[in-house]
Amino acid sequence: MTVLVVGSVALDSIETPFGKAENVIGGSATFFAASASLLTRVQMVGIVGSDFPVDKLERLSARGVDLAGLEHAEGESFRWRGRYRHDLNSAETLETRLGVFSHFLPKIPEQFRDTPFVFLGNIDPRLQLEVLRQVRKPKLVACDTMNFWIESRRGDLLALLKEVDMVTLNDGEARQLTEETNLVKAARWIMAHGPKHVIIKKGEHGAFMFNAKSIFFAPAYPLESVFDPTGAGDSFAGGFFGYLAQTGDLSEGNMRRAVVCGCAMGSFAVERFSVDRFFEITKEDLNARIDEFRKLVAFEKEVMP
């Protein structure tokens, strides 16, 4: 099955202790699509300016990402400049220029409106709601968000929560949204406000998936060197949704496998700048890393005397 993603398409300039990259492609929709397209067909909706090096998206379309929903507008593309210090844990934003993204009004092409899997990347919750008015009965809708919208668009975000099946957000955002320090309580708060499923991403500490009946946890892969953490969360979401869309199975067991697939894709993302790593790996590499996750957490039962 196919997955539709709506989100930002950006040009990133990044400095890490290991190198620099100037104007490489980034943004939530880009990372999501690069990751998910290893597994299934992807439809991408976003906006770029007249300065965007469109040829850089060819790798995506070559892998089955349908760019019919990518709007080309007059003006500058969304640009983000950031720096990671030695610990790589948090990005320091040096500059954000929204450009054409500040006027973005998602228009879902007619041929995308029946797509069964919909991921609403981190954009204004009013626009996420607008996307939901344009699509028809998807099988699974998830949204991401960020501190800025939690603060400035709380009402719209709460309205959105009523309309989605799943939320993905990081631990800090979950705490900010719910005003609960404890993540189990935070997840219950979110589920009480609409979504049946909550994924709380903890970066290098892994990810939790909650539903009414169970909690699943998958660690982040213990990489010996992390090169650039940008896009790990959206790559996680792409791996998760790509796996679900590929299998079309929303059982608990399959959603757990999807989380692990998401963690594996997140671990690949951070091994190179931009989405580069996704074009070096094969499904075999992905399966091998998923096997590594299994070995990482495996322990056999032995009832104690």
Add this chain to the structure above:
Amino acid sequence: MTVLVVGSVALDSIETPFGKAENVIGGSATFFAASASLLTRVQMVGIVGSDFPVDKLERLSARGVDLAGLEHAEGESFRWRGRYRHDLNSAETLETRLGVFSHFLPKIPEQFRDTPFVFLGNIDPRLQLEVLRQVRKPKLVACDTMNFWIESRRGDLLALLKEVDMVTLNDGEARQLTEETNLVKAARWIMAHGPKHVIIKKGEHGAFMFNAKSIFFAPAYPLESVFDPTGAGDSFAGGFFGYLAQTGDLSEGNMRRAVVCGCAMGSFAVERFSVDRFFEITKEDLNARIDEFRKLVAFEKEVMP
């Protein structure tokens, strides 16, 4: 088999958002012994002052903790006063009074010197080395340490590393000791300096166990309410060592089960003040929580098409 622990025996006064406790028993040896004694026999070596309410240790001896190595000295017991804020992540130390602990010179009773499992709790590495001079060919020796010794006794600590089979320390300490931000690299650095096994504890984010060939990860149990985090790390070590000593099996598979048992005991520790929780639970409760850990990380294999 039996496990010997050498460490602090303290009186803790603690404030958390959920309550206060004054002069409750604590210290690394106490938490370790309370935890491990649910699984196996424990010998405890430490020091208390003339003010110590010795009757509070009766619960330990009733559960098979041999207190023959507990020295009773003239003067004040080790006292720690601390506070946890809303997020419960880090203790704020309000007061530390070493008392008789500042003159502690561990004397291992003759009948403890052949004990196969030895845990050197967080004390001066020179004293940890002194303990190793007194014991005879243990099957497994592990040590813990802390930022203070890493800074002030680096040479002694490095000498100790050459003599132990395993180190347990938290992520911050591992980074400080090795000057490596990445935990996989930090673990390799430590293994290159002696120990075959390294456990890096990440508090609410779980624990890694490294050896030359593999990495194992166990999450912390996602408790809905954490009452008092004091002693979680030593309770983890007690559960880990207690499990190994009970089974006498140092295979990789059994050490993984021991880590999960340690995580389970850590999760019990934080549900009450002091060591209280360990006297409410049974082996059945422990097995039930270990089963919960299994469910938390379980995902079934399905080779992708």
